Amino acid sequence: EVQLVESGGDLVQPGGSLRLSCAASGFTFSDYVMGWVRQPPGKGLEWVAAISVTGTTAYYADSVKGRFTISRDNSKNTVSLQMNSLSAEDTALYYCAKDWGVNSCYDFWGQGTLVTVSS
Amino acid sequence: DIQMTQSPSTLSASVGDTVTITCRASQSLSKWLAWYQQKPGKAPKLLMYRASTLEDGVPVRFSGSGSGTEFTLTISGLQPDDFATYYCQQYNSYPWTFGQGTKVEVK
Numbered sequence: 046e047v048q049l050v051e052s053g054g055d056l057v058q059p060g061g062s063l064r065l066s067c068a069a070s071g072f073t074f075s076d077y078v079m080g081w082v083r084q085p086p087g088k089g090l091e092w093v094a095a096i097s098v099t100g101t102t103a104y105y106a107d108s109v110k111g112r113f114t115i116s117r118d119n120s121k122n123t124v125s126l127q128m129n130s131l132s133a134e135d136t137a138l139y140y141c142a143k144d145w146g147v148n149s150c151y152d153f154w155g156q157g158t159l160v161t162v163s164s
Numbered sequence: 165d166i167q168m169t170q171s172p173s174t175l176s177a178s179v180g181d182t183v184t185i186t187c188r189a190s191q192s193l194s195k196w197l198a199w200y201q202q203k204p205g206k207a208p209k210l211l212m213y214r215a216s217t218l219e220d221g222v223p224v225r226f227s228g229s230g231s232g233t234e235f236t237l238t239i240s241g242l243q244p245d246d247f248a249t250y251y252c253q254q255y256n257s258y259p260w261t262f263g264q265g266t267k268v269e270v271k
Binding site for chain 1: 165198200202207208209210213219251253255258259260261262263264265
C-alpha cells in the first residue's frame with residue numbers, strides 16, 4: 046500500500062524558514078517523480094514543485110522560485126521542501142504527491158502538513 | 165505558464181442528475197489533463213488522466229473528454245458520495261497548473 050506521510054509543518058514568523066519532509070513507502074520510490082502541492086485555507090490547489098527520479102532536475106512554481114528548494118534522498122525514501130523567506134501568502138496545507146509516472150499527474154497524495162506564516 | 169479556467173465555480177445538483185464541468189487551457193495540452201475530486205478535510209483523489217482514462221477503482225459514471233484546449237468531466241447519475249470539489253490539472257508543461265475548482269453541491 047502506497048503511503049506518503051508529511052511532517053514539519055509549523056507556525057513560523059514572516060521572513061522565517063521551514064523544512065518539510067515526506068516519508069514514502071509501498072512503492073519503488075526511486076522510480077517516480079515526486080511533487081509538492083499546497084492549498085491555502087478555504088482555497089484551491091496550487092502546484093509548488095517537483096523533482097526528477099534522480100534528484101538532478103527540479104521544477105518550481107513562479108511564486109516560490111528562488112525561495113523554495115525541493116530535494117530527495119532515494120536511500121531513505123524521502124522528499125523534502127526547504128522553504129525560505131516565508132510570507133503570509135505561503136500559509137497553506139502542503140501535500141506531498143507521487144507522480145503517476147514520469148512528469149505526469151499525481152496518483153497518490155499524503156494527508157498534508159500545515160504551514161502557518163504569522164507574527 | 166498555462167492558465168486553466170474551470171466552469172462553473174459552483175454547481176447545484178440533485179442525486180441522479182448528470183452534471184458537466186468544463187476546463188479550458190490557455191494553450192494546447194494535447195491530452196495531458198487530469199481530474200481530481202476533493203472532499204472537505206481530505207487529500208485530492210485522482211479520477212481521470214490523459215483527459216479520458218479512468219483511474220483504477222473510479223466508478224464508470226465518471227467520464228472525461230476533450231483535447232487541445234477544452235475538456236469536460238461528466239458525472240452521469242450523481243450519487244451522494246459525489247458531492248465534492250473537482251479540479252482539473254494540466255501536465256503538458258511545467259509549471260503544472262490547476263483550475264480553480266468546481267464545487268458540486270446539493271440543490
